[in-house]
Amino acid sequence: MTSPLRTVVWSTGGVGSIAIDAIRGRPDLELVGVWVHSEEKVGQDAGVLAGxxxxxxxxxxxxxALxxxxxxxxxxxxxxxxxxxxAVPDYLKLxxxxxNVVSTxxxxxxxxxxxFSPEWRDQMQEAAQNAGVSFYASGIFPGFGSDQLALLLSTQSKKIRCLKVTEVALNDHYPVADVMMNGMGFGHPLDFEPLLKTPGFIEMAWRAPIHLMAAGLGVVVDEVRGTLDRRLTDRxxxxxxxTIKAGTCGAVSTxxxxxxxxxEAIVVEHIIRMARDVAPDWLASEFDATYRVDIEGDPDIHCAMNVGAAEGHAAGHAAMAATAMRVVNAIPYVVEAPPGLLSSLDLPNTLPRHAFD
Structure with missing residues (x-):
């Protein structure tokens, strides 16, 4: 039997904590170190930090030291x-x-x-090639829902007029106020201009999965056009x-x-609510998160993947777990891959090893 792959987890947030738990239970991986940002966490047991x-x-x-x-x-x-x-300076150093690095x-x-930064990308590619290692970023959206799931379903297609992928999520669990309020506009009136409203931001945010799907399907995207919609909460x-006050933004759609x-040939939609009853006319889900693939073509194909339990359970955990496991399960494949910067198009299905009890 080969030795387990020595693995470090960088941070003990929601995704990092799930990764720590997953790695410690696998015979093919060995958790040898954990990085934390805050000094109060330094010296503590990583298991305790991960709950x-x-x-x-x-x-x-x-x-x-790591x-x-x-x-x-x-x-x-x-x-x-x-x-x-x-993150990029850390990637370059590692x-x-x-x-090897896998990242969410x-x-x-x-x-x-x-x-979006060819200079950073080229520096990372050079560092990886010179050291004979690889880098892979994934998650669930962008990630599985906007690449491998969509492309797998497209293997049934004779003709495709439009391929659309959609995430519908309840994000009331996300604790970072700067991202949610200043970045996305939650809790502000509609005349507030969040980062999302910066010209070109939405196009930049979703360019990668659009171009990945296009590359997988052998087409060239001429341009990406982005739009933003927001809805108020009445409570x-x-x-x-x-607290998101009544009369401020409670749902965002990009x-x-x-x-x-x-x-329009390849479309990515992202719907986030702070409560399930905000924006009732938008596509909804009773689960932690739903990922849809809709292919208009010959034949028409419609698929909804629900992640997590239905309403009443801890929202967001299932999506975070899926995000973490996309990269944890990829570790053996990334270590075995040729050096360089990888996408899901460069790897086989990153099937979970040792997933059954």
Whole structure:
């Protein structure tokens, strides 16, 4: 039997905690280190930080100490308003040290050829190639719902006029106020201009999955067109980051359309609510999250994938678990892959090893 792959988890937030729990239960992976940002977490047992029993791995903020452990792979799950600006320097350092990286943090890297910063992408590609390691970003949306699920269903198609993928989610559990309020506009009146309303932002946010699906289907996207819609709540809503007052934004919908030969061909829609009864005319779900694929063509194909339990359960956990496992399950495949920046088009199905009890 081959030795287990030595693995480090970068952060102990929602996704990182799930990754810690998953890795410690697998015989083919060994958790050797955990990185944390806040000093109050340094020195604590990583299992305790993840809401588990102690596991004998001490959390640290010392990146060099974790690199010195010579892990085979890092599960990078740090989040925050900086996103790529904070993560890319870490990626470069890890890749240059000969460490494979799987990430849920940089959603624009689910398809590296369309990455918004060619300079950063080229630096990462060079570091990975020189060290003989790989980088892979995924999740559930962007990720599985907007690449492998859609492309798998398209294998039944003779003709495709339009391929649309949609996420419908209840995000009242997400605790980062800056992202939800200033980034997306929740809790503000509709005359507030969130980051989402910045010209070109929606197009940039959803460009990667659109171009990934296009590459898989062998078409060229001429341009991506984005739109934003918001709806008010008529009552106060208590959420993880505070209170959303009546008369402020309680639901957000973004839509990005990839144009091919002058018409909408590949569309990504993202609907987020702070309560299930806001924006009742929009597509809804009673589950933690629903991921739809709708193909208009020959034949028409419609598929809804529901993640998690129905209403009444902890919203968001199932989607976070699916996000975490997309990269944890990919670790053996990424370690075995040729060096460089990977997308889902470059890997086989990352089937879960040792998933059955």
């Amino acid at each position: 588990l029993a102690p596991i004998g791995v001490t959390a640290t903020s010392d990146a060099d 690199i010195a452990l010579k892990p085979d792979c890092v599960v990078y799950a740090a989040s925050g308003p900086e996103r790529d600006a904070g 890749l240059a040290a000969g460490i 943090s940089s959603t624009s890297l689910v398809y590296p050829p369309s990455y 106060d809503i208590e959420v993880a980051f505070g 839509r990005a359309a990839g144009m091919v030969n002058g018409r």
